[in-house]
Amino acid sequence: MPRTKSFDPDRVLDRAMRAFWARGYEATSVEDLVAATGINRASLYGTFGDKHALFLKALEHYGEIGLLAGLALEDTDRPVPDVLRDLFDRLIARCLEMRGIGCLVTNTVCEFGTRDAAISESARRALARMENALDLLVRRGQERGEIAADESPRAIARFLLNTMQGMQVLAKVNPDARALSQIADRTLGTL
Numbered sequence: 001m002p003r004t005k006s007f008d009p010d011r012v013l014d015r016a017m018r019a020f021w022a023r024g025y026e027a028t029s030v031e032d033l034v035a036a037t038g039i040n041r042a043s044l045y046g047t048f049g050d051k052h053a054l055f056l057k058a059l060e061h062y063g064e065i066g067l068l069a070g071l072a073l074e075d076t077d078r079p080v081p082d083v084l085r086d087l088f089d090r091l092i093a094r095c096l097e098m099r100g101i102g103c104l105v106t107n108t109v110c111e112f113g114t115r116d117a118a119i120s121e122s123a124r125r126a127l128a129r130m131e132n133a134l135d136l137l138v139r140r141g142q143e144r145g146e147i148a149a150d151e152s153p154r155a156i157a158r159f160l161l162n163t164m165q166g167m168q169v170l171a172k173v174n175p176d177a178r179a180l181s182q183i184a185d186r187t188l189g190t191l
Contacts, residue, residue, distance in 0.1 A: 012037045017058035021104040062104045063126040080141030088184035095171035103168040
């Protein structure tokens with residue numbers, strides 16, 4: 001009879017994700033993961049596979065709970081500029097709270113580039129989900145006349161995503177609320 005797990009796999013995955021997020025893939029040892037998750041190596045491997053497989057699952061989990069995860073499901077009655085303002089405000093708050101950690105997806109892209117096909121593809125999918133959520137939001141804003149329709153919604157979504165990612169990179173070395181707010185204000189002012 002198989003043994004039942006004495007731990008919550010979702011909670012363990014979240015803890016592993018946070019360890020990778022804080023240190024990066026290469027700098028996070030299996031011992032770090034054991035310490036962060038509170039389960040032994042055999043349980044970690046038995047549940048998630050090797051470190052590489054766990055990282056891929058952690059990256060996917062990050063995309064599910066990240067800042068933009070629920071964006072497409074936002075209350076459709078709210079003006080889109082208000083939704084975007086709240087999004088940038090939450091991003092700034094997270095940058096200040098997380099002090100130098102940045103975005104797991106962006107960190108992964110910077111750490112790996114294209115040298116690991118599976119990880120690169122997972123990061124591409126995560127970025128595409130973020131871009132798609134922003135694209136839907138921009139389209140809604142353009143349809144309502146809240147955002148100028150003289151530019152492609154996809155181009156605006158890419159601009160917003162790139163700015164958000166850049167803000168998180170900047171905050172890794174300079175978590176200055178005023179500077180981040182100025183970037184957000186300027187970005188939103190272009191819409």
